[in-house]
Amino acid sequence: MTLSETQEQILDAAMSCIARDGIDGASMRNVAREADVSLGLLSYHFDDKRSMIEAAFQLATNRLLDTTNESLAGVDGADDRVRAYVRGAYHDDFLAPDFLALWIAVWAVARTDAEIAAVERSMVDPYAANLSTLIREARPRLSAREAADRATDVIVIQNGLWLQWARNQHRRDLERGLAQCDSIALAP
Secondary structure, X not given: OXXXXXXXXXXXXXXXXXXXXXXXXXXXXXXXXXXXXXXXXXHHHOOOHHHHHHHHHHXXXXXXXXXXXXXXXXXXXXXXXXHHHHHHOOOHHHHOHHHHHHHHHHHHHHOOOHHHHHHHHHHHHHHXXXXXXXXXXXXXXXXXXXXXXXXXXXXXXXXXXXXXXXXXXXXXXXXXXXXXXXXHHXXX
């Protein structure tokens, strides 16, 4: 998704409104005010609230996937690459309360909206595939199915870690959870 600076500014504002006020609070008018743009300019870039929300969720998922992929830069060793990839999803940007609120909104809306569910899958599916590949590189004796199952188990724990972090922000709990992810992904 290629965005202009103005579109990104609008979508960042939409994410802020969603995180603060929920989907209902992310009206075109509220987002325009948050982005410090006119309602007309916002309407020029996004036909309606739905397309704006969908694009905001897509931008958030793209940023998460890009950061996790970037976490592999310069990391050697198959085990270390798995650890780096898993931890890439816990960059400070993704532990911020606003991002967590946004992500919870994505999950909630995805339950009843097929298009938003597809946006969420556009991040989860490549993330799971990449993690599965990294696990197989670290544990070549695993079948593709076993590696995929391990990746799924890690993702389940990661989702729980985000929720737990949103509730109490205990670094020790996060580190313990990430160690559990490592033990699942890298078990012999």
